[in-house]
Amino acid sequence: MPELSKRVQTFTDSVIRRMTRISDEYGAINLSQGFPDFDPPKEIMDALAEAAYKGPHQYSVTFGAPNFREALAQKQGKAIHRAIDPNKEIVVTCGGTEAMMCAMMTICNPGDKVMVFSPFYENYGADAILSGADPIYIPLIPPEYEFDITLVEQGFRDGAKAIIVCNPSNPCGKVFRRDELMAIGELAVRYDAFVVTDEVYEHMVYAPNKHICMASLPGMYEHTITCNSLSKTYSITGWRLGYLIGPEKVFEAAKKVHDFLTVGAAAPLQEAATVGLKFSDEYYEKLLQTYTEKRNYFLKGLDKIGLKHNVPQGTYFVLIDISDFLELPQFPGFSDLEFCEWMIKNIGVAAVPGSSFFKEDVNHLIRLHFAREKKTLDEALCRLEKMKECFRSY
Known part of the structure; x- marks a missing residue:
């Protein structure tokens, strides 16, 4: 063989x-x-039952059904504190897992370096390797899982193309403070790099902690690729509905990667889940x-x-x-x-x-x-x- x-x-x-x-x-x-x-939620299950008979059952637009993207833009625009163009800044993926893989393959060339905080969700290192990049690991120090910002800067000095920030963080449950995110963001801008965020647990942040989207910080939207999923928020991990949000230049590249990875997420599931995206606060x-x-x-x-x-x-x-x-x-x-x-x-x-x-x-x-x-x-x-x-x- x-x-x-x-x-x-x-x-x-x-x-x-x-x-x-x-x-x-x-x-x-x-x-x-x-x-x-x-x-x-019952409303989502009822919508799925209706979609089972009424459809859609064929391919939707590869980077996401229009009504699904529009609902995402409305919901996540509030979190990112800006208007999101559903036609130029959102790519719907087969789960948050594909969103992260798509982001990595969009920005990485063979031999690039990507920083990953440790502990980390196990996919990140594999994602970097599969996209041809070399991971650089930055330790989060228990018990509060804080980090040394000088190590992050050294990673950027050594040529890191991006840093992955899982916020809130799996597995340790860390929620990054505003000052921590600002410090990372300032370095990303200074060294002209990306911050790739995984924010699937955005609605599970316990008081007095608060979730802050990296892309919402001053000057960070053009340097941030936000990866997310509906899996945890609506208890539909088996539906595999995720997405990434980023500036138009990232979108144009990411939708091509996504198209050849999976073609598109399931059309009837997008139709049903749109109901959930319109839930009130x-x-x-x-x-x-x-x-x-x-x-x-x-x-x-x-x-x-x-x-x-x-x-x-x-x-x-x-x-x-x-x-x-x-x-x-x-x-x-x-x-x-x-x-x-x-x-x-x-x-x-x-x-x-x-x-x-x-x-x-x-x-x-x-x-x-x-x-x-x-x-x-x-x-x-x-x-x-x-x-x-x-x-x-x-």
Whole structure:
């Protein structure tokens, strides 16, 4: 057989999705892959039922159905604080995953450098490599996951074409402050570079933190590609509806990349989801209230069990410190991946090993999520309680 691409030899398959497959095999509660176990809003489901019979069922415009783009422009224009041209500044993609890949392939040439904050959503490094770029990792320092702006400037000095900013950040839940975003933006302008943002958790930001779109900051719209998705906001992760927003020059290039990657997102799903994009502010306020309650409830349960964790400022993820467990003789030399596999088989709860998110040598963290009904969270906490037996048996 001829040699395969060297690119695909430099990263693994998705550890997150791998954990879901193992979880399904053993019937565990899946707190690894971040998707809810409750239905989307009824209005969206009703619209989908109608679209099933009335259509559209054929290709829409490749870069997004006109009514879908118009609704996106209205909604996101409020967040970016400017009018968005739905015909010249939005490309609809097959999920936020394609939006990020499309953005990277639009701006990167082979040999370019792209900065990525660590910890990071696992796709970013692979996206850089697949687009021919070399990732430069900038550490976020716990417990608040702050960063050294001098390292960002050094990355730009070393020729970085772009920096990826996930805000709020998966997996650590960091919400970037205005001063942090301003500092990054000023460097991007000074070195004539791009900021590629992933803002899929924009409506899950817990008080007193506030979500700020990078593209809304002074002088940043021309330097920012905003990637986003409907998956988390409307609980439709399986619909794979994402988009990117950027200046017209970026749009013209990105729509060509998207056209040859996937042709277009599903037409009937765009039709149905347009209803959600027109929801009033009340929907997003209730969504935040729901996830705030879930976060507080789940963290309180973890505290009662005695599991060490961070307090996420945004997203629906929490990092658990398993250092004390890894020191026990029951887990001789265990990696975090082996510990997660043990959890699935013996505790019945699926997590993601933290090492899949960090460039640094991190083996003591695992990620759980709380996008679940209360009864599911209760059962998960009940099962996690059994982890105390590890200490009692020692």
